[in-house]
Amino acid sequence: MLELLWLIPALPFAGFLVLAIAGRILSRGGIAAVGVGSVGLSCIAAFAAAAEFIGQAESGHFYVQRLWAWLSVGGFTPEISLYLDALSLVMMLVVTFVGFLIHLYSSEFMLEDEGYGRFFAYMNLFVGSMLALVLADNLLLLYLGWEGVGLCSYLLIGFWYKDPANGRAAIKAFVVTRVGDTAMIIGLFLLFMNLGTLQMQELMRLAAERWAVGSGLAVAAAALLLVGALGKSAQLPLQTWLPDAMAGPSPVSALIHAATMVTAGVYLIARTHLLFTLAPAVQAAVAIIGALTLLLAGCSALTQKDIKRVLAYSTISQIGYMFLALGVGAWSAAIFHLMTHAFFKALLFLGAGIVIVSLDDEHDMFKMGGLRSQLPAVFWTFLIGACSLSALPFITAGFYSKDIILFYSLASPLGNRLLWTAGVLGAFITSLYTFRMVFMTFFGEAKSHVHRGPGMRMTVPVVILAALSIVAGFVELPHSLGNIRMFSTLINKALPAMAFRAGASEAETTLMAFAAIVSLLGIFLAYILFYEKPRYADSLANILPGRLIKRFWSSGWGFDWLYETFLVRPFVWFARTNRDDFTDLIYLGMIWTSRGLNNMLSLSQSGKVRMYATGIALGAVLVIAIAVFL
Amino acid sequence: MTQDIYLNHGLILASVLFALGLFGVLARRNIIFVLLSIEVMLNAAGLVFVVAGAKWGQADGQVMFIFILAMAAAEVSVGLALMLRMYHILKTLDADAAGRMKG
Numbered sequence: 001m002l003e004l005l006w007l008i009p010a011l012p013f014a015g016f017l018v019l020a021i022a023g024r025i026l027s028r029g030g031i032a033a034v035g036v037g038s039v040g041l042s043c044i045a046a047f048a049a050a051a052e053f054i055g056q057a058e059s060g061h062f063y064v065q066r067l068w069a070w071l072s073v074g075g076f077t078p079e080i081s082l083y084l085d086a087l088s089l090v091m092m093l094v095v096t097f098v099g100f101l102i103h104l105y106s107s108e109f110m111l112e113d114e115g116y117g118r119f120f121a122y123m124n125l126f127v128g129s130m131l132a133l134v135l136a137d138n139l140l141l142l143y144l145g146w147e148g149v150g151l152c153s154y155l156l157i158g159f160w161y162k163d164p165a166n167g168r169a170a171i172k173a174f175v176v177t178r179v180g181d182t183a184m185i186i187g188l189f190l191l192f193m194n195l196g197t198l199q200m201q202e203l204m205r206l207a208a209e210r211w212a213v214g215s216g217l218a219v220a221a222a223a224l225l226l227v228g229a230l231g232k233s234a235q236l237p238l239q240t241w242l243p244d245a246m247a248g249p250s251p252v253s254a255l256i257h258a259a260t261m262v263t264a265g266v267y268l269i270a271r272t273h274l275l276f277t278l279a280p281a282v283q284a285a286v287a288i289i290g291a292l293t294l295l296l297a298g299c300s301a302l303t304q305k306d307i308k309r310v311l312a313y314s315t316i317s318q319i320g321y322m323f324l325a326l327g328v329g330a331w332s333a334a335i336f337h338l339m340t341h342a343f344f345k346a347l348l349f350l351g352a353g354i355v356i357v358s359l360d361d362e363h364d365m366f367k368m369g370g371l372r373s374q375l376p377a378v379f380w381t382f383l384i385g386a387c388s389l390s391a392l393p394f395i396t397a398g399f400y401s402k403d404i405i406l407f408y409s410l411a412s413p414l415g416n417r418l419l420w421t422a423g424v425l426g427a428f429i430t431s432l433y434t435f436r437m438v439f440m441t442f443f444g445e446a447k448s449h450v451h452r453g454p455g456m457r458m459t460v461p462v463v464i465l466a467a468l469s470i471v472a473g474f475v476e477l478p479h480s481l482g483n484i485r486m487f488s489t490l491i492n493k494a495l496p497a498m499a500f501r502a503g504a505s506e507a508e509t510t511l512m513a514f515a516a517i518v519s520l521l522g523i524f525l526a527y528i529l530f531y532e533k534p535r536y537a538d539s540l541a542n543i544l545p546g547r548l549i550k551r552f553w554s555s556g557w558g559f560d561w562l563y564e565t566f567l568v569r570p571f572v573w574f575a576r577t578n579r580d581d582f583t584d585l586i587y588l589g590m591i592w593t594s595r596g597l598n599n600m601l602s603l604s605q606s607g608k609v610r611m612y613a614t615g616i617a618l619g620a621v622l623v624i625a626i627a628v629f630l
Numbered sequence: 631m632t633q634d635i636y637l638n639h640g641l642i643l644a645s646v647l648f649a650l651g652l653f654g655v656l657a658r659r660n661i662i663f664v665l666l667s668i669e670v671m672l673n674a675a676g677l678v679f680v681v682a683g684a685k686w687g688q689a690d691g692q693v694m695f696i697f698i699l700a701m702a703a704a705e706v707s708v709g710l711a712l713m714l715r716m717y718h719i720l721k722t723l724d725a726d727a728a729g730r731m732k733g
Contacts, residue, residue: 607728610656614657
């Protein structure tokens with residue numbers, strides 16, 4: 001069965017090809033069958049492969065499938081080959097399963113849209129690229145998937161291309177992630193130049209052999225890969241593209257934010273974790289960037305009006321948690337949070353999509369309210385997602401995954417109090433903004449009425465994701481609560497086990513209780529500020545410092561302004577000034593010269609025979625003179 | 631010695647003839663005179679051949695002159711035919727009047 005591993009990325013690609021070629025001929029039903037079916041089959045194949053892999057895990061911890069040699073140039077022979085270990089297995093399952101649910105949802109969500117076939121073609125390509133990324137055996141194939149994901153995000157964010165604002169958002173996403181990609185490809189060059197291979201396992205082995213901990217090359221390589229991951233995962237300082245990526249349809253946001261794209265950076269760092277352990281400074285930077293990002297994005301989420309932008313900032317913030325976990329060496333905690341986040345964030349985006357469609361494309365939360373009774377199914381599922389996001393203690397998946405991260409940010413040898421404080425503060429802000437969103441959208445008085453409710457194909461994925469947002473947490477329980485280690489046991493076959501300081505495990509219960517209280521406190525405060533006594537929130541937002549902070553936060557801490565002023569504008573100015581640039585003068589000069597010569601020569605062609613004769617005579621005299629006198 | 635004198639005289643005469651012919655070609659507007667002047671120039675060239683043949687006592691010069699005569703005859707017949715056509719179209723023999731381009 002594992003021999004059929006290649007089918008998993010191949011099926012979405014095949015779906016893309018069919019839709020790209022025959023998308024205009026097929027009926028909507030046909031398009032949905034191909035688009036959803038390809039990812040569905042891929043998902044089934046992934047589960048079959050997973051069952052087989054876990055069953056035979058005793059024999060080896062990985063499975064490599066070589067398909068063909070990509071190219072062979074002077075000792076550089078990257079292969080198209082797939083690598084399956086516990087890490088890529090988890091990623092593969094998340095991508096295909098969540099991707100499948102999102103596809104199913106989109107088949108109804110996009111039904112009225114004229115670009116139905118185009119939409120599913122892009123979506124399939126997206127999932128296929130992401131699968132190529134996570135299953136890649138060498139960094140070059142990973143980079144191919146990486147770029148494919150970037151391309152698809154561009155295509156999908158700008159899916160409704162008739163509005164120029166969407167096109168701008170798409171270009172922004174593409175260009176900002178490109179900054180990271182450039183760093184990453186330089187990192188790949190560096191690795192290849194020094195270690196002579198891009199095959200990942202080989203690379204890690206050689207790096208550990210040849211580079212000492214903290215050596216310059218290891219730091220440079222890790223730093224370059226980190227910048228690549230920052231761009232893709234929308235972390236500080238390359239996070240600005242993600243809130244604007246909300247321009248795409250809601251399922252696209254779900255796909256970008258939950259199953260694919262933004263998790264690629266986390267995956268890359270986990271995949272090349274050895275490089276990061278060789279470069280402790282860079283790993284510390286990962287943790288610090290994660291901590292900063294989760295705080296900054298959390299604050300921004302607190303002040304947004306657009307429901308999808310709240311979710312966008314919360315994604316940045318949650319990825320910040322994953323980076324924090326990676327930075328303190330809690331590899332499996334990061335992947336665990338990635339998985340639970342994929343479930344509840346996809347759920348929240350899909351739920352928000354239903355809300356937006358039901359209210360006739362209304363994004364503004366201030367115009368929503370009271371939807372609890374009008375959309376009960378969405379309300380309950382959305383509430384579960386929100387609880388999971390704000391880590392409601394003991395029942396939600398988000399609690400367990402976030403709790404591990406918080407624990408390790410303090411208890412790991414690489415962790416410290418500051419990181420932990422940032423994490424806990426972030427958890428508080430998370431539950432505050434999450435329940436602000438819930439209260440504003442679903443509670444209070446109804447400000448607009450529902451036009452149409454969701455159908456079966458939209459409800460079912462949401463319900464499944466809601467169930468997973470709760471159940472998925474129980475595969476990994478802390479020592480004090482049942483001590484189930486299914487997830488980390490699996491992941492530890494691919495990634496080193498998480499270490500913590502001696503004596504830290506006693507504090508685990510205390511820390512957990514603290515995190516739980518903080519999360520509940522956030523929900524309670526949200527209840528007071530945005531439901532019970534909204535005038536408190538209003539008056540807080542209306543005093544001068546409150547207003548300033550609100551504006552500052554809602555504009556994403558001024559990063560957009562900063563980049564606009566110091567990078568985009570000067571560049572556009574330079575490009576505009578340089579439009580008639582001096583290198584063009586060379587070519588213009590050639591044009592002018594030949595045009596002048598042409599004019600002179602055409603003057604000489606007067607049609608006067610006697611002039612021609614004179615010319616011939618003078619020419620003859622000249623030639624003879626030269627022949628005689630020289 | 632005398633042969634050199636003949637040679638020099640002959641060459642000077644040829645040059646004068648050639649210059650006269652060239653002047654005629656360049657200065658006259660009537661196309662008949664232009665054609666006549668070309669004949670003069672041709673004969674100047676022929677004279678050089680004959681004089682040179684006499685100088686080295688070889689028949690080649692005179693053979694070349696006969697070629698030139700034949701060529702001149704051909705050239706004149708074509709030239710006269712063109713001239714007739716030109717007169718037919720333009721109603722004039724002014725060479726400059728044929729300076730109009732494009733048909």
